Amino acid sequence: MAYVVHVHNPHWKGRTRMRTQRLIGPAAAGGSATAVTVSTLDAFKAAVGGGSVKVVKVNGLISLSGQVDIGSNTTVLGVGSSSGFTGGGLRLKKVTNVVIRNLNISKAVKTDAITVQGSTKVWIDHNSLSSDRDHGKDYYDGLVDITHASDYVTVSWNTFKDHYKGSLVGHSDNNASEDTGHLRVTYHHNWFDNVNSRIPSLRFGTGHFYDNYVVGAETAVHSRMGAQMLVENNVFRDTQVAVTTSRDSDVDGYANLRGNDLGGAATEASRTGTFTSPPYGYTAEPASTVVTSVTAGAGAGRI
Numbered sequence: 001m002a003y004v005v006h007v008h009n010p011h012w013k014g015r016t017r018m019r020t021q022r023l024i025g026p027a028a029a030g031g032s033a034t035a036v037t038v039s040t041l042d043a044f045k046a047a048v049g050g051g052s053v054k055v056v057k058v059n060g061l062i063s064l065s066g067q068v069d070i071g072s073n074t075t076v077l078g079v080g081s082s083s084g085f086t087g088g089g090l091r092l093k094k095v096t097n098v099v100i101r102n103l104n105i106s107k108a109v110k111t112d113a114i115t116v117q118g119s120t121k122v123w124i125d126h127n128s129l130s131s132d133r134d135h136g137k138d139y140y141d142g143l144v145d146i147t148h149a150s151d152y153v154t155v156s157w158n159t160f161k162d163h164y165k166g167s168l169v170g171h172s173d174n175n176a177s178e179d180t181g182h183l184r185v186t187y188h189h190n191w192f193d194n195v196n197s198r199i200p201s202l203r204f205g206t207g208h209f210y211d212n213y214v215v216g217a218e219t220a221v222h223s224r225m226g227a228q229m230l231v232e233n234n235v236f237r238d239t240q241v242a243v244t245t246s247r248d249s250d251v252d253g254y255a256n257l258r259g260n261d262l263g264g265a266a267t268e269a270s271r272t273g274t275f276t277s278p279p280y281g282y283t284a285e286p287a288s289t290v291v292t293s294v295t296a297g298a299g300a301g302r303i
Helices: 041-048 287-297
Strands: 003-005 027-029 036-038 054-058 061-069 074-078 084-093 096-101 104-106 114-117 120-125 128-130 144-147 151-156 159-165 184-188 191-197 201-203 206-210 213-215 219-224 228-232 235-237 241-244 254-258 266-268
Touching (some): 191 219, 219 228
Parallel strands (some): 054 074, 074 096, 096 120, 114 144, 120 151, 184 206, 228 254
């Protein structure tokens, strides 16, 4: 089966293709591209460059040093449950229409597992992303970082495990001129397990965070620098602060909370904001079923 990227991200364009409680995203089976299967770093680099429509299947675990740039109109799809990358990650820089799916990416030293920079219409789905907590918090960078006015990004059904800084959206308090009006992101049905913070941390943008399972965080959702967040039907366990809008930046963010199971976690929502209705159709399952759904369905090998 091949996956070809559409020219829209349905989470922000209102044309969602949905299999109930399993999958929402901008890709569809079939299309004009014939899949290419690779198992070496050189073959992978050659396959993912350029802007032509393409499907690249990764078979096996490939060692990286640093990051590999992914071109526009590209689907990268892991074969089976254990294919992917170790030691480095993937970078989407100034590209559009990209799917990253069913990959294991671990221990990306001094870089992100996945960087989305100045890019639009991106779907990151059913990946297993991890490092370890045996080193200092800056030994690894982020697992999924979305910066420089990236837009229309959906992060769904992934596992984030054993890491300090999970997912940064907006890299600097001083980047309002570029980021304002962009950084529209959706996170749903992800499992954050032993991730310390940035689940996610959002500056300037608009974020919908629903049906996620968060275990063992110090601070989870962090809205700052005027960002608008809708935090809906999530489950938090062994977490100190589920949502904050008032830390680390000169300007607070906004957060609307509804239907969450906080599990005893604190909230620090200083401002509520106006983002209550996402501009797309979706079905949020109740928090009471999230743990079962997410633990059974998130991560590589579960598509």
